[in-house]
Amino acid sequence: KEIIIATKNAGKAKEFEAMFAKKGYKVKTLLDYPELPDVEETGVTFEENARLKAETIANILKKPVLADDSGLMVDVLGGFPGVYSARYSEIPGVRKATDSSNIAKLLGDLHSAFIKEEKVTAQFHCTLVFAKPESDSLVVSADWHGAITPIPRGNNGFGYDPIFLVDDFGKTSAELSSEEKNQISHRAKAMEKLSLVWENWLNN
Numbered sequence: 241k242e243i244i245i246a247t248k249n250a251g252k253a254k255e256f257e258a259m260f261a262k263k264g265y266k267v268k269t270l271l272d273y274p275e276l277p278d279v280e281e282t283g284v285t286f287e288e289n290a291r292l293k294a295e296t297i298a299n300i301l302k303k304p305v306l307a308d309d310s311g312l313m314v315d316v317l318g319g320f321p322g323v324y325s326a327r328y329s330e331i332p333g334v335r336k337a338t339d340s341s342n343i344a345k346l347l348g349d350l351h352s353a354f355i356k357e358e359k360v361t362a363q364f365h366c367t368l369v370f371a372k373p374e375s376d377s378l379v380v381s382a383d384w385h386g387a388i389t390p391i392p393r394g395n396n397g398f399g400y401d402p403i404f405l406v407d408d409f410g411k412t413s414a415e416l417s418s419e420e421k422n423q424i425s426h427r428a429k430a431m432e433k434l435s436l437v438w439e440n441w442l443n444n
């Protein structure tokens with residue numbers, strides 16, 4: 241059994257591989273389909289971007305396709321970087337964003353908040369869209385609450401994990417093991433919601 245996920249993010253892919261392995265599924269990602277076009281994320285919401293990725297690739301491959309659009313929403317920044325999380329520190333035509341340049345920019349933006357020694361609350365958000373040709377897509381979302389720490393810690397995970405302090409853990413999400421993160425993260429919670437409905441939906 242196999243699931244196609246419309247992602248090029250190796251960190252996400254690893255988490256999906258682990259979560260789907262428990263259900264007896266192998267995962268394929270866009271890294272396995274180099275001939276497919278890039279899908280431009282022109283949406284302004286997580287759902288729009290997840291739909292663009294899942295529905296475009298499902299229509300090309302004529303197969304069911306899952307997509308994840310996710311990001312970090314910082315309350316004191318009005319929910320930014322949000323849907324722009326992956327591209328936060330990009331300078332178009334000059335430099336691509338990397339996980340570490342995104343973290344550096346976010347910590348810079350939060351400088352005055354840290355000086356006030358307030359708790360910089362934030363949440364990771366994940367929207368999953370499962371699309372299949374000629375049918376309505378499944379959509380589920382979940383959040384993971386925490387705070388931003390000014391000093392990055394931990395080597396696991398990806399993206400903003402080194403600066404995301406998990407509520408009640410005293411650890412960043414990069415200090416959690418992959419097993420721990422895959423039980424409590426925004427992506428794990430969205431997967432749980434999807435699990436309730438997707439096999440039935442796939443077969444109808």
Ligand code: ITT
Pocket residue numbers: 246247248249252281308309310311312325326342364397398399400401425427
């Ligand atoms: P695909 O669109 O190809 O899936 P992407 O990295 O561009 O890959 P998104 O547009 O959904 O994916 O951007 C999500 C960004 O939000 C991601 O690059 C991370 O910086 C951040 N992010 C999402 N989930 C995260 C997690 O579990 N841990 C840390 N950072 C996360």
Ligand code: NA
Pocket residue numbers: 281326
């Ligand atoms: Na993306």
